[in-house]
Amino acid sequence: MLNENHALILDFPDLKLDIVQLNHDDPTFKSDLQKYHQLDYDIRQLEILGSPIDDENMHSLKFQRMELKDRLHQQLVQHHEVNGTK
Numbered sequence: 001m002l003n004e005n006h007a008l009i010l011d012f013p014d015l016k017l018d019i020v021q022l023n024h025d026d027p028t029f030k031s032d033l034q035k036y037h038q039l040d041y042d043i044r045q046l047e048i049l050g051s052p053i054d055d056e057n058m059h060s061l062k063f064q065r066m067e068l069k070d071r072l073h074q075q076l077v078q079h080h081e082v083n084g085t086k
Contacts, residue, residue, distance in 0.1 A: 006040045007040065008033065008036070008073075008076075011069075012073065012076065015073075015077070018076045018079045018083070019033075021079070022075065022079055026075075029075055032071065032072055035068060036068045036069060036072060039061065039064060039065045042061065043061050043062060046058065046061075
């Protein structure tokens with residue numbers, strides 16, 4: 001779906017407290033989360049503008065977002081399991 005917001009807190013509401021805690025306590029997670037949100041924003045802006053880049057570059061951006069989201073999700077799940085965040 002075009003221009004869909006993929007913010008982690010929207011996609012993983014059950015991990016909201018983990019997102020907040022890791023964002024506060026883990027500088028690497030915080031940096032990756034900022035990169036993820038910026039990339040998601042950039043992709044949505046390109047979609048609003050009718051994708052003024054070629055398909056290969058758009059695919060590359062979306063792939064980067066997916067890889068980063070997967071890495072962040074793995075950290076969140078691990079944190080959730082270890083800390084039992086509700």
